[in-house]
């Protein structure tokens with residue numbers, strides 16, 4: 036049996052360490068000062084000496100010097116605070132063999148290296164010797180308890196009918212491979228929801244559980260735990276009652292975290308169960324996005340100055356624990372992607388900074404750590420470096436793009452920086468990493484899908500998609516091109532920006548600064564004799580004229596117009612000076628569209644229909660009103676908004692012979708729409724939205740918001 040002398044002036048730490056090493060087969064003694072350590076050493080020389088560096092009176096370094104002089108073969112491991120690593124390095128030169136840092140985790144591989152190298156069990160013996168770094172000390176008692184718990188958790192889940200025996204088997208197999216806890220494995224495999232897991236664990240272990248989305252966190256509890264500690268241990272403080280801190284944790288088997296926390300905070304800790312994702316959200320909400328990075332930064336550096344060299348692709352999944360502004364920016368982008376945000380806005384004001392992200396078309400303010408304003412300039416610089424922009428230029432607008440890697444996936448971001456009186460404001464647009472390119476995924480009603488397929492089968496002509504910015508026009512156009520993309524067909528596009536790379540299609544990006552405009556690009560494209568073309572947008576008479584001419588000379592052309600409804604597309608073209616007969620002979624159809632948010636499936640409920648809906652949505656008097664419609668109530672899954680994800684609503688105006696005479700006499704958009712409604716059954720955006728309301732997908736309010 037190996038013997039160990041533990042020296043620390045803090046009795047609690049001594050007893051915790053002693054407990055740990057006894058459980059791992061060491062014989063331990065403790066000393067609470069340098070002098071006492073020397074005395075104990077003289078009485079009996081242990082195999083190992085575990086030595087705290089910072090002690091009043093005789094320091095750990097003093098003890099080390101004396102001990103090494105008298106017992107050169109004694110193995111000494113130093114314990115030091117994170118901010119005192121320099122001293123520990125010095126100890127290594129004085130003969131210490133290892134050091135570990137406080138606050139420590141017993142799962143830390145440094146422990147394995149310092150103490151357990153020689154204690155290989157038969158399994159690790161067979162492994163590559165370099166793998167010893169990954170061997171963690173195992174507490175046999177705790178392991179037995181876990182095995183027992185695991186059995187009972189599995190049985191309980193089966194008894195409650197939440198999982199099947201074969202799912203349990205699969206979970207146990209996965210768990211053995213990944214080393215995670217059984218519950219986490221079952222959730223990851225999709226056999227169980229996080230809420231079901233938390234409820235079952237709470238029942239089995241007799242620990243209370245909490246829904247963090249609705250829990251009122253006590254400010255005293257929040258003050259007690261720094262952002263660094265909360266994010267390191269992944270816990271959320273809840274309340275401080277008679278000196279006992281109640282904390283929400285996701286993993287009730289992690290007793291070591293609780294032990295360490297008690298020492299660290301110097302108070303008793305009462306665990307309460309909550310789901311992993313609710314804890315993540317709560318940490319963000321109460322401490323602010325990237326709070327631990329900001330805390331570390333202001334702790335160590337004061338203010339960051341040096342800017343790292345630019346790299347081509349930033350890997351955000353790499354450990355983001357650096358005490359640097361990089362960690363903050365990485366957390367900002369990862370959190371936006373996790374929340375399905377499409378853009379991030381960093382806006383400076385006098386003495387403060389605001390960061391907002393757009394989710395499903397609506398801007399939400401992010402909770403931020405209060406000290407963030409001190410880092411605002413450094414954050415903007417960091418983002419500019421990532422996009423290889425000139426960081427010294429702070430008076431002129433700059434645009435750029437950057438690539439980041441997140442969980443193995445590469446993301447494209449477009450960056451725009453504008454100078455304001457309080458510093459630079461940044462807009463970051465996250466271009467879709469993947470796009471569902473099939474027509475079936477566009478959310479088209481069956482009749483509209485049939486109509487679109489018919490338009491796409493035409494050999495030439497123009498199809499215009501209309502709507503304001505952010506109405507999903509690009510997705511529709513890409514899906515059309517994807518549908519038509521075949522080896523025998525040449526497709527060229529000219530876009531601003533190229534949002535998504537389509538395999539097999541040549542895509543050009545306009546550069547107005549060097550004279551490469553839509554019109555110029557179109558003229559050049561025609562010389563390449565494509566079968567199908569896409570023009571990002573028709574916004575000037577010249578582009579309109581060339582687009583029409585291309586359609587009349589045998590090309591199928593797709594483009595967009597900024598108009599509110601489908602019939603408005605006609606008047607827009609006439610306003611640009613296009614002759615009515617040219618519109619009538621070239622355009623196949625106008626498709627107006629908007630994006631509506633979908634009801635959150637987790638919290639959608641039936642709510643009574645109000646009679647005003649009929650007039651608000653201009654429904655036909657014959658349209659029957661259902662007694663209820665569905666509406667999301669707001670929950671953790673949708674951040675309390677009641678909506679999650681989006682789909683599109685459409686209005687199709689196909690050119691037909693009955694519209695020709697109206698067009699030729701320059702009839703108004705209203706007249707055209709009325710005629711199309713009577714003869715072709717045109718359905719307005721609101722009417723199409725109402726169909727989606729009736730199917731329970733969205734709400735009347737949402738349809739009214741976008742139309």
Ligand SMILES: [Zn+2]
Pocket residue numbers: 635636637638639667668669670671672673674675677678
């Ligand atoms: Zn919800």
